[in-house]
Amino acid sequence: MVRFEGISKTYPAYRGKPGVNALENIDFAIPRGSITGVIGRSGAGKSSLVRLINGLEKPTTGRVIVDGNDISALAGRELRLAQRSIGMIFQHFNLLSSRTAADNIALPLEIAGWAKADIKARVSELLALVGIADKHDRYPSELSGGQKQRVGIARALATRPSVLLSDEATSALDPQTTRAILDLLANINRELGVTIVLITHEMSVVRQLAREVVVLDAGRVVESGHVADIFTHPKHPITQSFLAEVIGDSLPVSLASRIMAEPPVGGQAVIRIQVRGARAGDTVVARLARELGLDVALLSARIDEIGGQHVGSLVIGIPGRGDVQARVLAWLSQHQFPAEHLGHVA
Numbered sequence: 001m002v003r004f005e006g007i008s009k010t011y012p013a014y015r016g017k018p019g020v021n022a023l024e025n026i027d028f029a030i031p032r033g034s035i036t037g038v039i040g041r042s043g044a045g046k047s048s049l050v051r052l053i054n055g056l057e058k059p060t061t062g063r064v065i066v067d068g069n070d071i072s073a074l075a076g077r078e079l080r081l082a083q084r085s086i087g088m089i090f091q092h093f094n095l096l097s098s099r100t101a102a103d104n105i106a107l108p109l110e111i112a113g114w115a116k117a118d119i120k121a122r123v124s125e126l127l128a129l130v131g132i133a134d135k136h137d138r139y140p141s142e143l144s145g146g147q148k149q150r151v152g153i154a155r156a157l158a159t160r161p162s163v164l165l166s167d168e169a170t171s172a173l174d175p176q177t178t179r180a181i182l183d184l185l186a187n188i189n190r191e192l193g194v195t196i197v198l199i200t201h202e203m204s205v206v207r208q209l210a211r212e213v214v215v216l217d218a219g220r221v222v223e224s225g226h227v228a229d230i231f232t233h234p235k236h237p238i239t240q241s242f243l244a245e246v247i248g249d250s251l252p253v254s255l256a257s258r259i260m261a262e263p264p265v266g267g268q269a270v271i272r273i274q275v276r277g278a279r280a281g282d283t284v285v286a287r288l289a290r291e292l293g294l295d296v297a298l299l300s301a302r303i304d305e306i307g308g309q310h311v312g313s314l315v316i317g318i319p320g321r322g323d324v325q326a327r328v329l330a331w332l333s334q335h336q337f338p339a340e341h342l343g344h345v346a
């Protein structure tokens with residue numbers, strides 16, 4: 001378990017540049033064995049947060065507790081020992097180009113003073129775990145991005161850490177390779193019980209892998225909790241903007257180009273409904289039609305699944321009369337479906 005207690009981090013003024021409050025009032029815990037996403041825009045403080053977990057940075061105030069140790073209070077040999085239980089993987093892999101895959105993975109074990117025969121056995125085991133047993137003698141330049149990250153993951157796991165930190169580990173990979181690496185991390189979490197902390201600016205990464213999420217903005221935690229809860233009821237604008245990346249607020253061009261402000265005779269009013277929660281998308285259109293006795297046209301739908309919950313938006317067309325529109329919006333509000341009137345189509 002990782003716990004932040006009253007953390008702030010200020011980088012001091014330097015050569016005429018002002019000081020930066022990178023993190024303020026950070027108090028939260030990352031449950032043992034969880035996969036927790038830390039999501040935020042560039043400069044939100046994600047890297048600063050992750051460097052506090054492995055003791056690469058010291059907090060200005062507060063403590064970071066990792067597996068019962070106050071990592072922020074350790075230095076020298078004690079810190080190096082504690083760091084063995086915290087693995088890390090990076091966006092650009094950080095492999096040594098002069099070493100083979102096997103020798104890169106062996107490095108932390110050599111530093112920890114393992115015997116040669118034990119290192120050999122452990123490296124073979126790790127190469128198999130990450131699915132590249134055949135790349136033992138390959139140099140990084142001979143490996144694809146995904147294979148390099150597999151070497152990075154094996155190296156990070158070499159000393160059997162309890163926590164694995166991932167700092168934008170899939171940001172340099174194509175979508176298919178990203179999916180494969182995220183699947184590997186999910187397996188590692190399941191099979192080894194390693195707590196995974198995912199630093200990312202990509203909602204798709206959080207959605208695919210994390211069960212818990214912490215949303216950072218300007219050095220503060222603006223929301224945290226279960227992925228499904230946070231993204232089915234996002235409160236903070238930054239959380240809403242991450243959600244919009246997945247479900248999309250934009251209308252199909254063919255529909256958007258037809259929407260007009262004034263109702264044409266015999267046209268339809270266009271209403272966008274936000275859908276949150278299991279099966280909500282299936283039922284809202286049918287219930288509207290049945291309960292209000294209306295013809296409802298489904299003009300566009302985008303529904304995704306986050307943490308097992310449906311999240312998305314439906315765009316419907318209803319008879320364009322003002323009184324019908326008012327009844328529909330009242331019904332949606334009464335049943336707690338956020339909705340907005342976008343205009344009219346002929």
Ligand SMILES: Nc1ncnc2c1ncn2[C@@H]1O[C@H](COP(=O)(O)OP(=O)(O)OP(=O)(O)O)[C@@H](O)[C@H]1O
Pocket residue numbers: 011012020021022040041042043044045046047048049201
């Ligand atoms: N060593 C440092 N010295 C001075 N300022 C720093 C240092 N490291 C980070 N900062 C500043 O602290 C703030 C938070 O940076 P941090 O790298 O933690 O954010 P981030 O969310 O990881 O951003 P990105 O996604 O762009 O890497 C930024 O304003 C950054 O400029």
